[in-house]
Amino acid sequence: MIIAVIDGMGGGIGGQIVAHLRQELPSYFEVYGLGTNSTATSAMLKNHANKGATGENAIVVSTKKANVIIGPLSIVIPNSMMGEVTDKIATAVAESEAVKILLPIAPDNFQLVGLENKPLMLLIKDAIDVLKKEFNVKK
Structure with a gap:
């Protein structure tokens, strides 16, 4: 199974997602760190993404495999x-x-309604819980 984590800017969110995926999921899950820039890709690789790639074409190609x-x-x-x-x-x-x-992290000019305002750590935990439930994963 391939999980593509996509992030940009400094890669802080993507890096944290990859770190938590590594803690919560069995090692047979392959994690791709896909950055819109090399800093974001590097942050995800530092947190043990299996593979990393940078830029538009790499993201377009990799999303087809994910x-x-x-x-x-x-x-x-x-x-x-x-x-x-x-x-x-x-x-x-x-x-x-x-x-x-x-x-639910969006540009400042987007307002998402009907969502709880949670800290990033809880959002990442919720995302991993959805993944585990969707694919019936137990560590």
Whole structure:
């Protein structure tokens, strides 16, 4: 099973997601750290992603292989993350057949209603719980 974690900017969110996936899931899960820039990819590799790749084409190609995509909501919003999420990235994520688990972290001009305002750590825990339930995973 391939889990693609997508992040940009400094990669802090993606790095934390990868670290928690490594703690919570069996080792046979393959985790790809896909960054919109090399800093984000590096942060995910430092937290033990199996593979890392950077940039639009790498993300477009890798989302086709993924069974699960995890990242902030911004990865499906073109021009978010200060322009790092291109139209092609947002479309590739949205059109991928992978299960998408998106953390409700969006650009400032987006307001999400009906969601609890939770700290990042709890959002990541919730995302991993969804993944475990979706694929009936026990460590």
